Amino acid sequence: MISTKNNNQAISIIEFSDLSWKQIDELPKEKTVFFLPISPMEEHGPHLPVGTDFLTAKDTAKDAIKELGKTHKDITCVLLPPVPLGFCKFNTDFPGSISVSSRVVREVVISFGSALAKHGFSMMMICTYHMALSHLKGIYQAMHHLRKKYGMKVCEPWSPVFHTDTIEKQEPKLGFDTKKEIHAGFRETSLMKYQYPYLVDPCYKELQSIYRNLSSPKMIGKTFKELGLKDGYVGSPARADADYGRWFYQLTVDTYVKAAIDLYENNELPDLPGKVKSMMKLLFWQ
Ligand SMILES: [Zn+2]
Numbered sequence: 001m002i003s004t005k006n007n008n009q010a011i012s013i014i015e016f017s018d019l020s021w022k023q024i025d026e027l028p029k030e031k032t033v034f035f036l037p038i039s040p041m042e043e044h045g046p047h048l049p050v051g052t053d054f055l056t057a058k059d060t061a062k063d064a065i066k067e068l069g070k071t072h073k074d075i076t077c078v079l080l081p082p083v084p085l086g087f088c089k090f091n092t093d094f095p096g097s098i099s100v101s102s103r104v105v106r107e108v109v110i111s112f113g114s115a116l117a118k119h120g121f122s123m124m125m126i127c128t129y130h131m132a133l134s135h136l137k138g139i140y141q142a143m144h145h146l147r148k149k150y151g152m153k154v155c156e157p158w159s160p161v162f163h164t165d166t167i168e169k170q171e172p173k174l175g176f177d178t179k180k181e182i183h184a185g186f187r188e189t190s191l192m193k194y195q196y197p198y199l200v201d202p203c204y205k206e207l208q209s210i211y212r213n214l215s216s217p218k219m220i221g222k223t224f225k226e227l228g229l230k231d232g233y234v235g236s237p238a239r240a241d242a243d244y245g246r247w248f249y250q251l252t253v254d255t256y257v258k259a260a261i262d263l264y265e266n267n268e269l270p271d272l273p274g275k276v277k278s279m280m281k282l283l284f285w286q
Contacts, residue, residue: 013069030122031074035078035125044233046203102141122153123264160272161251
């Protein structure tokens with residue numbers, strides 16, 4: 001029997017770090033989906049922890065695995081060790097942001113994927129909550145490489161949801177545009193109020209709404225402080241609502257569950273819209 005962790009819940013999950021090479025070798029090669037959470041330590045305003053993206057990617061991946069354990073027992077899901085890395089150079093003028101280049105992100109994802117592929121595994125899902133295009137560039141280039149060189153089935157399902165209007169179409173009606181809640185604003189503060197209320201500093205209630213279109217050409221290449229974002233957030237954290245957080249969290253879990261099934265059943269996988277991909281191509285390796 002493979003060792004598992006219980007987390008005091010009925011469904012336990014298989015963590016890669018707990019397995020011996022022999023146990024890994026015995027996993028069903030054609031039926032195992034590996035989940036790789038990867039997001040950087042990054043400032044998230046004066047009110048949220050630097051691990052906001054990392055914690056969310058890790059927790060939603062775990063909950064998706066638990067859900068699949070109940071509904072799709074034919075799929076063996078394995079949680080790879082969550083990787084605290086990503087590109088976030090634009091806000092390293094705050095303490096707490098640790099950025100690696102998109103090239104490093106690419107190398108890390110390729111290293112995980114190729115190590116698995118060399119031993120006969122073929123399915124990996126990348127779970128990231130950090131949506132910066134330079135970070136995604138590393139991930140998408142790595143997926144391209146893993147598909148081409150090893151014929152691996154890989155996907156990163158959250159950015160196609162985030163970088164389209166999928167969320168706005170489904171979310172509860174709020175009366176304001178949540179698309180502008182780019183960083184540590186309403187969406188992420190709501191998420192943290194739901195997941196880790198004790199990690200949210202109550203000062204969020206006093207924070208004024210600040211908006212910037214970070215993907216406009218004028219903004220690219222500038223740091224947050226150069227853009228006048230002196231507190232390190234973009235959006236309206238004061239509006240945060242734990243119920244929205246719960247909904248948003250579940251949308252991510254559902255997205256991962258569906259993508260894992262699609263991966264397993266060889267269905268079409270979520271992908272970024274063409275215009276986002278072209279923007280990504282224009283970015284230099286940083
Ligand atoms: Zn974030």
